[in-house]
Amino acid sequence: xxxxxxxxxxxxxxxxxxxxxxxxxxxxxxxxxxxxxxxxxxxxxxxxxxxxxxxxxxxxxxxxxxxxxxxxxxxxxxxxxxxxxxxxxxxxxxxxxxxxxxxxxxxxxxxxxxxxxxxxxxxxxxxxxxxxxxxxxxxxxxxxxxxxxxxxxxxxxxxxxxxxxxxxxxxxxxxxxxxxxxxxxxxxxxxxxxxxxxxxxxxxxxxxxxxxxxxxxxxxxxxxxxxxxxxxxxxxxxxxxxxxxxxxxxxxxxxxxxxxxxxxxxxxxxxxxxxxxxxxxxxxxxxxxxxxxxxxxxxxxxxxxxxxxxxxxxxxxxxxxxxxxxxxxxxxxxxxxxxxxxxxxxxxxxxxxxxxxxxxxxxxxxxxxxxxxxxxxxxxxxxxxxxxxxxxxxxxxxxxxxxxxxxxxxxxxxxxxxxxxxxxx
Amino acid sequence: xxxxxxxxxxxxxxxxxxxxxxxxxxxxxxxxxxxxxxxxxxxxxxxxxxxxxxxxxxxxxxxxxxxxxxxxxxxxxxxxxxxxxxxxxxxxxxxxxxxxxxxxxxxxxxxxxxxxxxxxxxxxxxxxxxxxxxxxxxxxxxxxxxxxxxxxxxxxxxxxxxxxxxxxxxxxxxxxxxxxxxxxxxxxxxxxxxxxxxxxxxxxxxxxxxxxxxxxxxxxxxxxxxxxxxxxxxxxxxxxxxxxxxxxxxxxxxxxxxxxxxxxxxxxxxxxx
Amino acid sequence: xxxxxxxxxxxxxxxxxxxxxxxxxxxxxxxxxxxxxxxxxxxxxxxxxxxxxxxxxxxxxxxxxxxxxxxxxxxxxxxxxxxxxxxxxxxxxxxxxxxxxxxxxxxxxxxxxxxxxxxxxxxxxxxxxxxxxxxxxxxxxxxxxxxxxxxxxxxxxxxxxxxxxxxxxxxxxxxxxxxxxxxxxxxxxxxxxxxxxxxxxxxxxxxxxxxxxxxxxxxxxxxxxxxxxxxxxxxxxxxxxx
Numbered sequence: 010x011x012x013x014x015x016x017x018x019x020x021x022x023x024x025x026x027x028x029x030x031x032x033x034x035x036x037x038x039x040x041x042x043x044x045x046x047x048x049x050x051x052x053x054x055x056x057x058x059x060x061x062x063x064x065x066x067x068x069x070x071x072x073x074x075x076x077x078x079x080x081x082x083x084x085x086x087x088x089x090x091x092x093x094x095x096x097x098x099x100x101x102x103x104x105x106x107x108x109x110x111x112x113x114x115x116x117x118x119x120x121x122x123x124x125x126x127x128x129x130x131x132x133x134x135x136x137x138x139x140x141x142x143x144x145x146x147x148x149x150x151x152x153x154x155x156x157x158x159x160x161x162x163x164x165x166x167x168x169x170x171x172x173x174x175x176x177x178x179x180x181x182x183x184x185x186x187x188x189x190x191x192x193x194x195x196x197x198x199x200x201x202x203x204x205x206x207x208x209x210x211x212x213x214x215x216x217x218x219x220x221x222x223x224x225x226x227x228x229x230x231x232x233x234x235x236x237x238x239x240x241x242x243x244x245x246x247x248x249x250x251x252x253x254x255x256x257x258x259x260x261x262x263x264x265x266x267x268x269x270x271x272x273x274x275x276x277x278x279x280x281x282x283x284x285x286x287x288x289x290x291x292x293x294x295x296x297x298x299x300x301x302x303x304x305x306x307x308x309x310x311x312x313x314x315x316x317x318x319x320x321x322x323x324x325x326x327x328x329x330x331x332x333x334x335x336x337x338x339x340x341x342x343x344x345x346x347x348x349x350x351x352x353x354x355x356x357x358x359x360x361x362x363x364x365x366x367x368x369x370x371x372x373x374x375x376x377x378x379x380x381x382x383x384x385x386x387x388x389x390x391x392x393x394x395x396x397x398x399x400x401x402x403x404x405x406x407x408x409x410x411x412x413x414x415x416x417x418x419x420x421x422x423x424x425x426x427x428x429x430x431x432x433x434x
Numbered sequence: 435x436x437x438x439x440x441x442x443x444x445x446x447x448x449x450x451x452x453x454x455x456x457x458x459x460x461x462x463x464x465x466x467x468x469x470x471x472x473x474x475x476x477x478x479x480x481x482x483x484x485x486x487x488x489x490x491x492x493x494x495x496x497x498x499x500x501x502x503x504x505x506x507x508x509x510x511x512x513x514x515x516x517x518x519x520x521x522x523x524x525x526x527x528x529x530x531x532x533x534x535x536x537x538x539x540x541x542x543x544x545x546x547x548x549x550x551x552x553x554x555x556x557x558x559x560x561x562x563x564x565x566x567x568x569x570x571x572x573x574x575x576x577x578x579x580x581x582x583x584x585x586x587x588x589x590x591x592x593x594x595x596x597x598x599x600x601x602x603x604x605x606x607x608x609x610x611x612x613x614x615x616x617x618x619x620x621x622x623x624x625x626x627x628x629x630x631x632x633x634x635x636x637x638x639x640x641x642x643x644x645x646x647x648x649x650x651x652x653x654x655x656x657x658x659x660x661x662x663x664x665x666x667x668x669x670x671x672x673x674x675x676x677x678x679x680x681x682x683x684x685x686x687x688x689x690x691x692x693x694x695x696x697x698x699x700x701x702x703x704x705x706x707x
Numbered sequence: 708x709x710x711x712x713x714x715x716x717x718x719x720x721x722x723x724x725x726x727x728x729x730x731x732x733x734x735x736x737x738x739x740x741x742x743x744x745x746x747x748x749x750x751x752x753x754x755x756x757x758x759x760x761x762x763x764x765x766x767x768x769x770x771x772x773x774x775x776x777x778x779x780x781x782x783x784x785x786x787x788x789x790x791x792x793x794x795x796x797x798x799x800x801x802x803x804x805x806x807x808x809x810x811x812x813x814x815x816x817x818x819x820x821x822x823x824x825x826x827x828x829x830x831x832x833x834x835x836x837x838x839x840x841x842x843x844x845x846x847x848x849x850x851x852x853x854x855x856x857x858x859x860x861x862x863x864x865x866x867x868x869x870x871x872x873x874x875x876x877x878x879x880x881x882x883x884x885x886x887x888x889x890x891x892x893x894x895x896x897x898x899x900x901x902x903x904x905x906x907x908x909x910x911x912x913x914x915x916x917x918x919x920x921x922x923x924x925x926x927x928x929x930x931x932x933x934x935x936x937x938x939x940x941x942x943x944x945x946x947x948x949x
Contacts, residue, residue: 261664262671287664309662332662378622379665382629384637385622386666390494390654391647393618446813453798453809460800460837518796519806522853525761525792526813527785706724706764 038062046071046079046087053077061085061108070094076102081109081137089113089123095142098126104133113142120172122147126154134159144172145193151180156188163192165216173198173221174212177205185210195221196238199228208232209429218243219257230255232429235267241286243269250276254427260286263383267308270295277301280424283308289331292318292344301325302424309333313380316341324348325422332389333376335412342412346371350418358419368413374401377408446528450536451543458512458544467504467545471496471552479560490570493553494653497574498646501581502613505545506606509589512541514599521707531699534590538695542586546579553578570657573680577649580687584645587691591698594705617644634669641670645690652683714738715760715861715892720769722755722916729755730766731916737909739860740890742883744903744924746940747913753896754793756913757863760894761790773861786816789857793865795850799839803830803849806838810853818856825852827878847871855882862886864895868902880906900937904928 063083089095114121123142139145165171174190190196196212199222207230212219219235235241241257257267267286283289289308305311316339356365722730758764762779797806868876933939
């Protein structure tokens with residue numbers, strides 16, 4: 010026990026000593042002795058801090074190969090001059106804070122980035138502004154990084170030439186927090202990224218997806234907002250995800266989904282809000298997932314569940330003001346609905362258990378036709394659709410009879426309102 | 435330009451319009467029409483759904499159901515029943531077209547007022563505390579007025595195709611049935627049969643060819659409940675979406691008023707009274 | 708005004724409804740200040756002829772002269788003509804006061820005899836009642852009012868007294884005589900022979916859209932040695948049949 014204390018004490022003394030003795034701070038500005046970031050990096054040693062003062066620094070590719078910190082003061086601008094990466098990092102423990110990083114190169118061959126880091130550990134990129142970069146922050150084979158409070162504004166025009174806001178490739182244990190991303194192909198993109206936390210980000214107005222990931226297991230994403238993307242979030246081929254308290258809104262258009270879920274298994278989707286999307290969620294070949302206490306509001310379809318998805322549970326969700334609640338592509342039912350609140354439910358509760366006495370069937374015939382022929386959406390609210398509903402009621406031929414909520418809630422499920430906005434930009 | 439406008443919209447039109455308006459103001463059916471809108475609107479808002487947004491969907495259905503059929507029947511019957519007076523007016527030194535336009539406008543304005551009064555009053559009484567969706571409601575009222583004009587103009591045209599009341603009423607009901615349901619059924623059939631081909635332009639054209647569809651699509655796209663419309667395809671979505679879409683759609687409705695009016699005048703000018 | 712020729716002339720007017728001929732080469736002339744009666748069985752084309760002159764019906768061929776050639780598609784010539792249809796039609800929910808007001812408004816001419824007619828015919832009692840609530844006789848009185856209230860040079864009357872009670876009928880006849888005294892030109896249809904005899908200077912008999920003859924009632928009576936026009940007409944028809 011005593012030995013432990015001595016050990017800790019020694020460690021503290023040594024570390025303080027290291028800081029005092031070894032690390033120094035270099036300052037650069039137009040009128041300073043050191044005028045260039047590159048010179049400062051050359052002069053620095055591991056653990057040093059470089060303060061970059063107000064100014065415009067256009068030095069081409071800046072490579073960082075030792076553990077140093079770059080900290081901006083009074084909003085300095087580092088310009089890549091539309092050539093290659095702006096920062097290329099190949100070292101552990103690199104920090105970049107408070108910089109405006111702009112104008113990376115664009116190439117169809119290389120993924121040019123504002124900050125590109127490879128095969129390193131423990132980086133921190135915080136409170137930077139990344140403007141007009143193809144990829145803003147690109148992590149390749151990195152571990153234990155924090156990406157926080159960055160404002161990322163891309164100017165992507167075409168999917169083929171565009172890159173992503175935060176791009177993770179074979180990277181684990183990354184924390185992506187409170188970033189505001191727009192104007193990229195995908196706001197956030199993960200491929201083979203595991204054990205990461207994605208929280209409080211706001212990804213909006215991107216070209217393709219607010220967030221996209223594949224082959225990325227055991228991730229948590231909470232309190233994010235995905236709005237006005239062609240598709241809010243598309244996730245594929247992953248398992249054990251925790252998706253809590255996110256907002257997916259205004260993904261509108263032909264094949265526009267708030268949340269596209271393909272081959273995802275054993276994951277939890279709890280207390281999210283899906284609103285004003287053409288499709289709220291789209292579930293394809295995904296099994297054993299739990300959807301609980303989510304709010305589906307003002308969507309075209311709240312949920313489309315393909316019958317190749319098995320054993321998904323929808324419990325205590327609120328379905329409010331959607332054009333259609335549930336759609337599916339077959340007459341077979343493979344999921345379970347219970348205790349949800351459906352605003353279209355017209356049943357009664359004679360035994361006062363707050364559950365409707367007759368089951369609710371959320372699939373309508375017009376919804377079936379529109380799922381198969383999306384152009385038919387233009388007939389929404391047409392008196393003709395009532396004819397279809399009546400015909401289907403008497404001669405059911407297309408809708409799955411077994412897809413039903415046998416205990417629909419009579420009351421709106423109480424869910425704490427979300428406040429996902431901590432961004433201050 | 436101004437001179438021209440004055441010429442077209444001359445004194446006679448205003449006079450005929452005025453008296454036609456007074457005439458219909460005292461018609462009990464116009465009064466019932468207003469009352470029906472008041473009661474149904476009030477019931478829909480009160481009991482139709484938990485939220486005002488849900489109500490606006492039902493109100494849209496009410497408008498596209500009642501306004502066309504009433505305007506058609508009332509317009510054509512009124513035209514036929516006042517042919518005697520039109521003959522007397524035509525014996526005065528005034529142009530027939532002025533009589534026709536004056537009567538058409540006067541009748542359309544009375545029906546519009548009746549509709550606005552009935553629905554508007556019910557909305558003011560029951561929605562006064564929540565202005566959410568107010569824009570949609572106002573647009574619905576505007577479209578209801580435009581539909582009144584369109585279908586009165588249609589009714590007059592049909593009333594000029596035959597001297598027999600039964601034939602005119604038959605035509606009126608056929609036209610109504612076509613625009614109300616048959617047109618959409620055909621659209622449905624076309625999409626389901628040829629769904630593999632790109633149909634956006636066809637659908638766009640088809641919905642512009644039906645004034646009821648036009649108003650339905652305009653309002654549906656601008657309701658907060660419109661997320662589904664995204665599925666209909668970018669072309670349609672962009673065409674009717676936004677302020678531009680409202681202007682475009684409403685201009686088309688104006689055409690739907692003007693075209694039958696002009697054709698009707700042409701026939702009326704040659705008609706034996 | 709004296710030098711204008713107010714004679715109404717109709718030259719070779721023809722009209723077909725589909726395949727039915729309703730007017731066939733009709734020619735006649737009514738000199739200023741005279742009264743002219745159109746006689747004939749139902750469907751002989753009397754009303755069609757009047758309506759053609761008013762521009763309510765468009766004739767196929769022929770021409771009409773009155774102050775020069777008249778284009779019945781135009782409107783200006785109607786300033787000097789008033790017309791009394793057989794069946795009066797006003798807007799059903801408006802009172803006579805309002806509908807008559809509109810007609811005055813449209814013609815933009817002083818209705819010089821309006822007040823006199825209202826007083827004489829006792830129109831005041833229903834002057835403000837909706838037209839649809841009036842009896843047939845009341846409606847006829849309004850019809851007389853709308854036609855006679857203007858001072859115009861030519862007057863067309865379609866069966867002016869056929870559905871009137873005797874008092875009103877004699878009032879109308881008196882009015883027509885007064886118009887004639889004032890040098891107005893009157894063309895009317897009728898099948899009441901006593902009336903024709905009483906007021907017409909000249910008459911034409913129409914049958915199947917054709918004018919059979921044009922004659923003065925007195926001469927016609929004389930020709931058939933009858934004591935009145937009605938008897939002459941009966942004689943004419945029986946002789947015509949044989």
